[in-house]
Amino acid sequence: MLKEAGQYDAKLLEQNIHKFWDEIDAYSQVREQRTKGPKFFFVDGPPYTTGRIHLGTAWNKIIKDSILRYKSMNGFHVLDRAGWDMHGLPIEVKVEGVLGFKSKKDIEKYGVGNFVAKCKEFALSHRDEMTLQFQNLGVWLNWKDPYMTLRDEYIEAAWWTLKKAHEKKLLEKGLRVVNWCPRCETAIADSEVEYSEVSDPSVYIKFPIVGEENTYIVIWTTTPWTIPANIAVAVHPSFEYVKVRAVKNGKEEFLIMAHELLKNVLKQGRYQEHEVIETILGEDLKIAYKAPLGHKVPKQNEFPHNVYMADFVTAENTGCVHIAPGHGIDDFELGMKHKLPIFCPVGPDGKYTEEAGQYKGMNVKEANKTIIDDLTENGLLLASGKISHRYGNCWRCKTPIIYLATEQWFLRVTDIKEKMLDEINKVKWYPDWAGSARFADWVRGSRDWCISRQRYWGIPIPVWVCDFCGEIEVMGTMEELKNRSAVKDLSDLHRPYVDNIHIKCRKCENRMSRVPDVFDVWFDSAVASWATLNFPRDEKTIKEWWPADFITEGHDQTRGWFYSQMGASMVSFGKAPYKSVLMHGFTLDTEGKKMSKSLGNVVSPDEVISKVGAESLRLYVLSQNAPWDDLKFSWDEVGTVHRMLNILWNVYRFPLPYMILDNFNPVDSDEKLASLPLRLEDRWILSRVNSLIKKVETAMSEYNLHKATRPISEFILEDLSRWYIQLIRPRTWREANDPDKLAAYYTLYEVLVTLTKVMAPFAPHLTEEMYGNLVRNIHPDAPQSVHMCNWQPAKEKFIDVELEKRMDVIREIVEASSNARQKLKRKLRWPVKRIVVAPKNEIVIEAVLSLESVLKEQTNAKEIVSLKTGETWDQLGVEVLPNHAALGPAFKKDAGKVIAQLKSADGRAIKKSILETGSFELKAGVITADMVTFKDLIPPAIASAIFSAGDVYVDTELTREIESEGYSREVIRRIQDMRKELDLAVEEEIRAAVEIKDDRVAVLVLEMKDFIAGEVRAKSLMIGPEVEVDGELVKDWDVEDVKMRMGIGR
RNA sequence: GGGCCCGUAGCUUAGCCAGGUGGAGCGCUCGGCUGAUAACCGAGAGGUCUUGCGUUCAAAUCGCAACGGGCCCA
Helix, strand or coil, X not given: CCCCCCCCCHHHHHHHHHHHHHHHCHHHHHHHHCCCCCXXXXXXXXXXXXXXXXXXXXXXXXXXXXXXXXXXXXXXXXECEEEEECCCHHHHHHHHHHHCCCCHHHHHHXXXXXXXXXXXXXXXXXXXXHHHHHHHCCCCCEEEEEEECCCHHHHHHHHHHHHHHHHCCCEEEEEEEEEEECCCCEEECHHHEEEEXXXXXXXXXXXXXXXXXXXXXXXXXXXXXHHHHCCEEEECCCCEEXXXXXXXXXXXXXXXXXXXXXXXXXXXXXXXXXEXXXXXXXXXXXXXXXXCCCCCCHHHHHCCCEEEECCCCXXXXXXXXXXXXXXXXXXXXXXXXXXXXXXXXXXXXXXXXXXXXXXXXXXXXXXHHHHHHHHHHCCCEEEEEEEEEEEEEECCCCXXXXXXXXXXXXXXXXXXXXXXXXXXXXXXXXXXXXXXXXXXXXXXXXXXEECEECXXXXXXXXXXXXXXXXXXXXXXXXXXXXXXXXXXXXXXXXXXXXXXXXXXXXXXXXXXXXXXXXXCHHHHHHCHHHHCCCCCCCCCHHHHHCCECEEEEEHHHHCCHHHHHHHHHHHHCCCCCECEEEEECCEECCCCXXXXXXXXXXXXXXXXXXXXXXXXXXXXXXXXXXXXXXXXXXXXXXXXXXXXXXXXXXXXXXXXXXXXXXXXXXXXXXXXXXXXXXXXXXXXHHHHHHXXXXXXXXXXXXXXXXXXXXXXXXXXXXXXXXXXXXXXXXXXXXXXXXXXXXXXXHHHHHHHHHHHHHHCCCCHHHHXXXXXXXXXXXXXXXXXXHHHCCCCCCCHXXXXXXXXXXXXXXXXXXXXXXXXXXXXXXXCCCCECEXXXXXXCHHXXXXXXXXXXXXXXXXXXXXXXXXXXCCCCCCCEEEEEECHHHXXXXXXXXXHHHHHHHHHCCHHHHHHHHHHHCEEEECCEEEEHHHEXXXXXXXXXXXXXXXXXXXXXXXXXXXXHHHHHHHHHHHHHHHHHHHHHCCCCCCCCEEEEEEEXXXXXXHHHHCCHHHHHHHHCEEEEEEECCCCCCCCEEEEEEECCEEEEEEEEC
């Protein structure tokens, strides 16, 4: 049997549903039930296990959940292991913070094994916390058996991939300039560099030219600390350079720089006068210079210093670029091209090494000042100031990065770039530009991928190098390492356990040792699509599932996971690891600014859930905007969604008491719907809900979640709540087993059950609750959960597009008539004599004709009249407006008389005659069409309003009958109000008495006594000018200036 | 500096691809309803469609540029 429902309490409801899901293990049942269906392989982009989830992560998982629920209902066998990204520097930094560590030395002292254990503990505990938070959102993924990057089988997937890269000669060790964090003492990826505005030195330095007395080439830099590593100067081959004689305080010197930048440089150096001596094209600038700090850095004196040409030189500052191949990417490439020494006198801790001579031991950033002082001292500083610009920081510890030339391991993805671009085209991107424009652009500009990190908590790079001959071998699996090393007991593939395993070199039989590095953490998630299938340990599953059918992440993952997966997959399998990608946006604050702790504008999912529940949050993020647009969070809009759900809940619970009272038991509802006398409004709502299904299907086929959810809200508010429920109300409180009432019951029941299925993917809690009552309480053998139901396709037999159109017209007319009523302040409770519709087209006539009863009821009109198209209602008066400009010349001095006669004549007759014959005869003369214009005159008791396809006239003239009914309804409303106050049950009968202190009104109301008694369920009812009023509740009322006293009791 | 996306009423947005009088919701003001009631419904006010230039008979819509925001890169 159906049960009544109380007010909508989202939190309580959601808690109960979560409990219910746990009890029956709903998730597992749903997935198992679909194992025979077509496969749908989804790979969860693994969130990083630090701290709590934020709104963006919540949105991400809600999108995933909704799509997977939809796919599952549509019969797909969904594979969806949740994923966790658990390695890497972010966790190391957090753990270092907890332990109060400042540098790698602290970690070494503490013991790598202990440190790694702490990192693991941190990752696992945060995984548990975050799992709960995701579950609170109602997100269904395989939480029991998630993939975790710290598991041995996952590590093997990464190892196997690297071995593939090695086999395909795409793995390379080399000296490269990398982004280096001097605090973390490791290389970091381009994607781990975060830019911020900082103030740095801006210095102009003069490099003395060899063989030319008092002549210098001028360079500019923001990093004076790289000057000890200077090896060359670069100029643009096609720029024009000049040699200038410049004078400052009576001293002259000769400077070389780009011609167009001359003025600025001389101003910077405060030269008082100058003269261009010579103009030279960049490509002809063949000069050597002396190291500016040779006296401090002896090693510098061993290197040649020359000027080279480079296209990357821009016409900024001096047009001459200081080149330190050990400290810059362009510098390094220029150095390689000209076989220059890659001089890098800086250690991993960001301090100068032995090679930096007198600067040894100094922190480079702190050395800036010393170097500027030293240059001043030897007269080579032209100018020194400050500049505010964007500079890269380590995204985790915020330390400014430096560029260092170091030995690193690289994946040569640039070799397979073209193939990667081909694969991008084969992937279906939502929206299209995410792939064709954004991702393709990123891939085109990508460089070789530096995959090594000099850290501890990560997947150890499985490369063993021979201590003697340098031979390289890559271990692809744990098994392989065991066999090659004869270490039988290998329980953990992390550092430090793998660090001490040695193998014998195949070439020279000497000892091989593992390189100490770990993987860039992006490499971990890069292998997720096969790691989640337990490949390479399990070689069978991958054949059945891979590649992924679908992934979805935020647009920041273009450079991140979309790319890392693509790269790793191209290396391993030579094709894209996913078939379709939905790229979604970011969550921003109401201002459109990003949410960040420092701005204090962060809204957490928990905060939203605690206020309005997860369901409102879900529908809010799904419907607010297109998935790929950024979402500006707004509490107001969340509130609006919550209100919509509340209305749905009220719509759902409204009929329950009546249905229960009537023992409504819709076991054979299909049959009943076919046999009961459905009204047109019943057929209409059935048509609407089935049209809705089609809309949702169309939107979901393109993952347009906003276009799927918005029509659902609209249906609930406009069609169900504001219209259908209003229409059927009188039918629901009819007492007998009336087929007309049953038709409404069965229709509403069908609509609500259909709606729960359409909404289930998006609002899994609310629909589960409704389903439990509406379906499970009636059919005990129905699927246990709405999420076990099949998607219900639209029932075409119910769809009637014409009817939908006609109902739209009726709704417009009703709106217009209530607008008109308002003009004359006539309440809806008071019937009106008639409503006249002047239609613009035939559809309106058909609509009024076929849906007259609906129109009558909703407008509370005694009669509905529809005119023909173009017909003027004959009750309207016509005002004739004389056209003086035409009448004057035509009638001259009689014009005044004509005008007077026009005013007193019957306007309607004039209009009719003019329209039919073109003229009208007055006593004073014949007037023609050009002499007059007409205006409709609306009688005082009539109000009009327009709608899109015509006019509506409401005749509010009072008749005895109307007054009688109007006052009666006033009485009824007040008695109902009192019933409410006494908290009476709907079906409970009362005794009532009404004293009306106006004889005329008392008589009018008395005429409706039976009607009133029926409406208020009164077994006895007394009405009259002098009635004794008593009972449990007695109240005095003022009804339209008539004093009434009413009393009711059981 | 470059790539991609976004900019419409006080707020959140539809319309833009396929040019032809800008639609909603929230909020506000006024009113209605009172057997969904700590609910619900109607009406009204409110828009230089970020700005400028161009294409066109016609531009929110197409093109170019600028400005502001987001993500990514340099």
